[in-house]
Amino acid sequence: MTKNNHNNIATFIHLSTFSRFVVPFGNFIGPLVLWSVNKDKSEFIDEHGKEAINFQISILLYALIIGLLTIPFFAFSLFNNLDFMDFNFFDSIHININKPSPLFYIGGSLGFLAFIGFILEIVFIITASIKARDGIFYKYPLTIRFLK
Numbered sequence: 001m002t003k004n005n006h007n008n009i010a011t012f013i014h015l016s017t018f019s020r021f022v023v024p025f026g027n028f029i030g031p032l033v034l035w036s037v038n039k040d041k042s043e044f045i046d047e048h049g050k051e052a053i054n055f056q057i058s059i060l061l062y063a064l065i066i067g068l069l070t071i072p073f074f075a076f077s078l079f080n081n082l083d084f085m086d087f088n089f090f091d092s093i094h095i096n097i098n099k100p101s102p103l104f105y106i107g108g109s110l111g112f113l114a115f116i117g118f119i120l121e122i123v124f125i126i127t128a129s130i131k132a133r134d135g136i137f138y139k140y141p142l143t144i145r146f147l148k
Contacts, residue, residue, distance in 0.1 A: 008133070
């Protein structure tokens with residue numbers, strides 16, 4: 001195979017992570033299939049495949065951590081003003097929007113952090129794809145190396 005073909009395969013390994021917008025878990029399935037089929041063809045493809053999969057696993061881990069931290073803050077802030085001893089739930093349930101709990105701000109900050117992480121993930125994937133196209137190895141930042 002030519003070097004240009006290896007670069008194209010490595011580029012598609014990174015770009016295949018966007019398949020998650022079409023197929024559930026496509027960000028794992030796409031790179032894993034492309035990498036496992038082509039990893040023996042060159043070390044360049046092997047390294048880019050491992051890097052893409054490691055990055056996606058790291059992103060999943062970070063998203064789970066942020067999600068697990070965010071959910072209780074929103075839940076506690078929403079149920080803060082409810083009276084659970086009242087039997088007229090539909091007449092007496094109200095959420096005070098004028099004065100949100102400080103927990104709401106903490107949860108919102110974590111949600112904003114997750115949104116910034118999503119934007120950075122897209123930027124890193126595009127950067128890795130461009131580097132792979134040019135024949136340069138790219139290491140994603142904040143990636144835990146599960147596959148060595």
